[in-house]
Amino acid sequence: MTGWVRLHRKLLESAVFHKERYLKLWIYLLLKANHQTKEIIRNGQICTVKQGSFITGRKILSQDLKIPETTIERMLTTLENSHQIGQQKTSQYRLIIITKWEEYQQSGHQNGHLADIKRTSGGHQTDTNKNDKNDNNDNNERISMATRQKEFISLVNQFVEENPKYRKVKDPFIAHWTEPNGSKTKFRRESEKYFNLKKRLDIFLQNDESRNNKFQKSENNGTYKEKNYESKF
Numbered sequence: 001m002t003g004w005v006r007l008h009r010k011l012l013e014s015a016v017f018h019k020e021r022y023l024k025l026w027i028y029l030l031l032k033a034n035h036q037t038k039e040i041i042r043n044g045q046i047c048t049v050k051q052g053s054f055i056t057g058r059k060i061l062s063q064d065l066k067i068p069e070t071t072i073e074r075m076l077t078t079l080e081n082s083h084q085i086g087q088q089k090t091s092q093y094r095l096i097i098i099t100k101w102e103e104y105q106q107s108g109h110q111n112g113h114l115a116d117i118k119r120t121s122g123g124h125q126t127d128t129n130k131n132d133k134n135d136n137n138d139n140n141e142r143i144s145m146a147t148r149q150k151e152f153i154s155l156v157n158q159f160v161e162e163n164p165k166y167r168k169v170k171d172p173f174i175a176h177w178t179e180p181n182g183s184k185t186k187f188r189r190e191s192e193k194y195f196n197l198k199k200r201l202d203i204f205l206q207n208d209e210s211r212n213n214k215f216q217k218s219e220n221n222g223t224y225k226e227k228n229y230e231s232k233f
Helices: 009-013 020-032 058-065 069-081 101-105 133-142 145-162 164-177 197-212
Strands: 038-042 045-049 053-056 085-089 094-098 215-217 224-226
Touching: 020 058, 020 069, 020 094, 038 145, 045 053, 058 069, 069 085, 094 101, 145 164, 145 197, 164 197
Parallel strands: none
Antiparallel strands: 038 045, 053 094, 085 094, 215 224
16 A cells, blocks of 8 residues: 555544554554545445545454454444444445545645544534435546546456456446446446446346347258347446
């Protein structure tokens, strides 16, 4: 990993600074968080992970930080209760969200602070679980369409490398899903709210097999006739 993150001097005055494990965990979370929105593959599904967040697991955190899993869980809960992070958990992974990442880490912001870690029910909690379409649009404006297309192509190449049966349809698949819209602001993949990469490739593979059989030899006259075929992507 490359790059850097900001640490405000107020960290010295926070409860985090005076608790070695919390400080270690907090800096680790900041360093691991994505500096820009990206897409990753999880079980054949393309997932969008926003800037200021990353996917991990309690076991991974425990191994990296050399802290027991039960302690990691308790510390994450404390950070969440104090609104420093948000968490989204599934049976397979955990999404960690730095609550005010954009406010304090993006270039152009010179001021910021880290609130004290404390168990409290007061204060205003940022809605870290909100999937705001406008946020995605803003991120897309900051990252060129060509860059986003390259990231998508990289994901497809990675998946096909792990699943060689899709190699013969990889190129047409990429060409289809990277086609830009009329205004050249988005490409076809970005118009889909849900995108299961494996299922989409399966459809392409099935359609490719149908295309290979579109000329069927007639038993009567020895000629070939074209089968009706409708592409469904």
